[in-house]
Amino acid sequence: MTSAATVRRRARGNKFEERRRELADAALLALADLGYARASLRTIAEHTEFSHGLLHYYFADKIDLITYCVQRYKAACVQRYDSLVAEASTPGQLANACGDGLAEALGDAPLMHRLWYDLRIQSMFEDTFRKEVAEIDESLQQMLWRNVRAYADLSEGTPSCSPEDAYALFDGLFQQALLRYLAGTETAQDDLRHGIRTLLPRLVD
Amino acid sequence: MTSAATVRRRARGNKFEERRRELADAALLALADLGYARASLRTIAEHTEFSHGLLHYYFADKIDLITYCVQRYKAACVQRYDSLVAEASTPGQLANACGDGLAEALGDAPLMHRLWYDLRIQSMFEDTFRKEVAEIDESLQQMLWRNVRAYADLSEGTPSCSPEDAYALFDGLFQQALLRYLAGTETAQDDLRHGIRTLLPRLVD
DNA sequence: CGCGATCTCGGACACTTGTCAAGATTTTTT
């Protein structure tokens, strides 16, 4: 038997959780603009339509808010990336799709990727996000490894490096491309595309 | 003819510059401990033997201090790395030396590398360090490219990717290894060594 | 409608921040 109080609490919980998401999504945009070092609850609030008191009402403190934002980001991120594992029938097609996908992701939401790298670095200084960041990193690694395995299958070979190394290599290319993209280098996306296309064949024997 | 005033000014300049270096070196250690987001002039001063007013006497403001620290870091960095380009007579030796050198650099000063990555990310948010960071990045890239070329020569082949991509790939491996190292993964250094050794042959034809 | 629960705002608080300046101390010059 579910009591009225329980139902009401659950309803409140749903509503509460919904509002939290709403605030976190707005805060995430502000965070992406500012970066961790320059983000205070007040400036975040100023960048949104909400008051700073409201943020404190829905989030215990600043760490709670940012942690929640990071988790929201993860959800958006894997969803976006997973649609990237397109259906391709030749190795070349897959390599192209992979390069195009990452280049598009770069140009589409550079500020979000910048924030991601920022938070990943911060996790090396503070252990508050460390767990969440590690989880995101691992899910990205798995996402990428699916691509490498698919490429190996299509080219009738086997991957010649670990999932960790494969992810590190792709991530290196992406981060460097992001740096150049934000510094105004026009060819950043094309360079990334080319880099990915040539990297993939190197990872299978 | 050099006037007395000129000489005195130069003497003062030397002394002044010397003291600046001294303060910056101490501040650099504090910065590496704290990270950019948590570093204030006062907390930096508390981590050293100097007063916060003294920092302000030798540096116009916080940005001036950090910029100077970054440049000091560069000097230490290229000096350290360049001794890494050891003399090797076979490709295998060079690959091993390269892997060992980077793994050692990782275990030797992980906090400095952490700071470097932090500042590189911050340069994507603020354009104050952007020039200095880009210069360091380029000098690191050149350092690494010398290794790749040397490896190509020894194995009687030619590099099959751009200096930018080569640097991005190595940097990706290193950064991921640093993340794991600081998270307490015991095998981080060995993994890095292995990753480097297997990456190098993939970059030449 | 009315009333209690929930939500929202804006201000108050204690504290930290960057910056600065007036004086104390040391070094250098005359």
Add this chain to the structure above:
DNA sequence: AAAAAATCTTGACAAGTGTCCGAGATCGCG
């Protein structure tokens, strides 16, 4: 040794920070 210049300390200031709270506004249900 006196004067001048430099080095350094200490404390003050305004602005910004995280946190908390109380008074309205709004909502949901009897």
